[in-house]
Amino acid sequence: MKKKHRSFLYLLLVVCLSNIALHAHSASEMETLRHGISVLATPPPTPTPQFLYYCLNESAVPLSATASTGGTLRWYGNDATGGTFSTNAPTPSTSTPATGGSPIIFYVTQEIGGVESSPRTAIYVYVNQKLDLYCQTVTPNSIKFDFSNTGQASYTYSYSISGGTPVTGTHTSPSNFTVTGLSEGQTVEFTLTAMGAKTCVTPEVYSCKTTCVNNSNPNFAQIAPICSGDPAPVLANTSPNGITGTWSPATVSNTASGSYVFTPNPTAFPCATTQTLPVVITPRATPTFTTIPTTVCQNATAPVLPLNSNNTPSISGTWSPSTVNTSVLGPVTYTFTANAGQCVVATKTTATITVQANVAPNFASIGAICTGNPVPVLATASPNGITGTWAPAVINNTTSSSYVFTPTAGQCATKQTLPVTITPRTVPNFPAIASFCEGTTAPILDNNVASPNGVSGTWAPATISNTASGSYVFTPNANQCATNQTLNVTVNPRISPGFNSFSICSGSVPPVLQTTSPNGIKGTWSPAIVNNMNTGSYIFTPDSNQCANPETIVVTVIPSNTLTDFQWTVTEAFAENQVVTIIAIGSGGKYLYRLDDGPFQESPIFEYVSSGYHTVTVIDEGGCSLPIVRTNILVIGYPKYFTPNADGYNDRWNIFELQDDVGSKIHIFDRYGKLLKEITPDGIGWDGTYNGRPMPGNDYWFVVEYRENDILKKFKSHFSLKR
Incomplete structure (x- = not known):
């Protein structure tokens, strides 16, 4: 059954159930509902009728429905x-026909x-409703036609089988009709x-056609390709398996x-299908051969004449002839x-194949080339017009080939072969020039004088310097296949013997002056x-023949014995930068100073010296006086923190x-100014307690x-107790 018929039955079922529910409520239930004791839904009203049918533009009347006692209709x-x-019943419009058989739907309720x-209860209005006729069931021997109800239960019908005599009659419900006694394909x-x-x-x-069970299809054989213009076969009207029919086109074209x-004949063979025969007409062609050359060279490999065209x-x-002769x-x-x-x-x-005579390229020979000189470019076309390639493609200017x-x-x-000769360059063989001492007479370079092996040329620079080492380049004159020659000339600089000035203490044993310097120069003092x-x-005068x-x-x-004593000064106690200044006492000389185990320095001033006793040593830089040492140089400061943890280190502050x-x-004092302890520097110091109770870590x-x-002085500051 079609979908819209199912929907129609479903809506009809809803209406019936709604009416049943309406009548199921008793008077007491309705009374309870009116007084708000319960919120049960009220029963729907009964439409009269629920299905309406109108022709296009036909006059319509307002919709109607019957309300329950005490109910008020509501229209949507x-x-x-x-x-x-709305509480007023609507009047359907008949100006627009139903689309696809679909009705206009209104809804009614009651309050x-x-x-x-x-x-809500639906009311369906059909405008220009058509019969919905279709084939519901099709078999090889029968067809069942189905149609929708349009508000009446009787019909007249007429049917014909495959164009035969019509059969007529009348029909009442149900809304379907079956034609039997058919053959397959009718x-x-x-x-x-x-x-x-x-x-x-x-x-x-x-119209419907019965299904086919035993399909029998024509079996004409395929037609082989036909050469254009040849006689074409005649198309038979009966297939080899006995099916009659007609062809379209009726005659085979040979062009x-x-x-x-x-x-197939639809009456005799209703279940037979059509058959299509493709016919290929092959056009006549002239054989073409793309691999046969028009010319070949004399004595070249003969081309093969193909036995199949392209x-x-x-x-x-x-x-005929079957082979090509390239010798003639x-x-x-x-x-x-x-x-x-x-x-x-x-x-x-x-x-036609023409055998042509071979021509030799006529490139001119190439003269000898000096190594490294520019080489001629090898032309790709000979003077007599033959084009081609060279191997190698470029002349090498270093090797004959x-x-x-x-x-x-x-x-x-x-082919043509060109030998190219590369002449190696002659290397001038001027002898090396021995090194000489700075300032002595330099050897002379002769320009335009040939080398011992016959190469003439010029020097640059032209004159050898006697003050600095340098390189001198000999350039051969033009048109000589020779290379440059470089002579490196070393001018030895005069060196210092390397003796240094020194000091001795007066009255000491004088040293012997050495006649050979530290860098090996010999001479006299x-x-x-x-x-x-x-x-x-x-x-010191160097001996002759030494470049010194x-x-x-x-x-x-x-x-x-010029250093006799020294004095010192120290900045005031508790200064931020404690400075110790040493004053040497002597009759002259240069002195060095050391604080404790530090390095000796030329300055007699030591800054940022820590508190406590220090040792100062003063010595004569030349070693001609005995050192003087003092160990009682006191710098007064105070500890910035102490750690009273009984580990034996820094446990008391003083x-x-x-x-x-x-x-x-x-x-x-503590940070609030409360006095905690009075001590003396010669005592054991403060242990970080107050009245026997440890004080917290703080300043x-x-x-x-x-x-x-x-001079009596006072100094205030602070320190840290760390625990």
């Missing part, structure tokens, strides 16, 4: 839910005690007219390819005869002996540097009273 448009209702019935045309229906319900006509369709399809045949100059005609049974324009086809010219294919020409009492200059300069040194005689100041005393303040240079 095409809204199954939601929308806006009782403020509650609207649900679901067509039934069924006409249905509604009796007593409105005039707008027009008759419907529908153009085409398809020919055989249609056409599609190819044409086979034989040649001139043209020769070869005749191709096509084998029988092929689609050709003419049986014979000719091809032969170059072969190969003519481009298609030219009747032979003047004066020859060092004076150990007076400072003086001494001149005279050298003068100074021997300084330092007075002995300013021990003031222990010799018997009048000094120290007061310790603590102190005030120390002390004397410095017999």
Whole structure:
């Protein structure tokens, strides 16, 4: 059954169930509903009727429905839910016909005690409704026609089988009709007219064909390709398996390819299908051969005459003569005869091959080339017009070789070989120039004088320098196959013997002046002996034939025992930068200073010295005085923190540097100014407790009273207790 018929039955079922529900409510239930004691849905109203049928533009009356006692009807448009209702019944419009048999739908409910019935009841209005006629069941022997109800139950019908005599009659419910006693492949045309229906319900006509079980198809054999113009076969009207029918086109063309369709007789063979025979007409062709050259060179490899042409399809045949002779100059005609049974324009086809004489390229010989000189470009066309390629393609200007010219294919020409000679360059063989000492006479370079092996040329620079080493390049004159020659000339600079000035203490044993310098220069001194009492200059003169300069040194005689003592000053106690300054006492000389185990320095000032006792050493830089050492240099400061954790290290805080100041005393405060402890520098110091209770890790303040240079002073600062 079609989908819309199922929908119609479903809606009809809903209406019936709604009416049943309406009558199921008792009077007491309705009364309860009115007083709001329950929220049961009210029953839907009953439409009268639910299905309406109108012709196009026919006058219509308002819709109607019967409400329950105490109920008020509510009318909606095409809204199954939601929308806006009206208490006035709508009048359907008949100005637009139904689309595809679909009705116009209205909905009606009723309201009782403020509650609207649900679901809403649908009313269907059909305008120009048509019969819905279709084939419901088709078998090889029967066809069942189905049609929808249009408001009446009787019809007249008429049907014919495969164009035969019509059969007529009348029919009442059900809404279907079966034609039986059919054969497979027969067509039934069924006409249905509604009796007593409105005039707008027009008759419907529908055709169906019974199914085929035993299909029998024509089996004409395929037609082989036909050469254009040859006689064409006649198309038979009966297939080999006995099926009769007609062809379209009826006659086979012998000039153009085409398809020919055989249609079986529909009465005698209703279940037989058509058969299509494609017929190919092969056009006549002239054999073409793309591999046969028009010319060949004398004595070249003879081309093979192909036995099949390049056409599609190819044409086979034989040649006369059957082979090509390239030893005889001139043209020769070869005749191709096509084998029988092929689609050709003419049986014979000719091809002419001309044997041409070979020509030798006439490139001129190439003269000898000096190594490295520019080389000529090898032309790709000979003077007599033969084109081709060289191998190698470029002349090498360093090595003698032969170059072969190969003519481009298609030219009747032979190869040509050109030998090219590369002459190596002569290397001038001027002898090397020995090194000489700076400032002596330099050797002379002669321009325009040939080398010992006969190469003439010029030098650059032209003159050898006697002050600096350099390179001198000999360039051969033009038109000589020779290379440059470079002479590297070394000018040895005069060196210093390498003696250094030195100092001695007065009265000490004078050193012996060496006659050989540290870098091996030999010579003599003047004066020859060092004076150990007076400072003086001494001149070293190198022996001859040594590239060295005279050298003068100074021997300084330092007075002995000039350092007798030293004094010192220290910045005031607790200064941010504690500076110790040393004042040497002596009769002259240069001194070096050291604090504790540090390095010796020339400056007598030491900055940022830590608190405590320090040792200072002063020495004579020349070693002509004994060192002086003092160990009692005191710098007064205070510890910035202490750690009273009983590990034996830094457990108490004190300013021990003031222990010799018997009048000094120290007061310790917390950060709120509360006095925690009074100690003296010569005591054991503060252990970080107050009244026997450990104080927390924090910053603590102190005030120390002390004397410095017999002046009573006070100093305030703070330190950290760390736990």
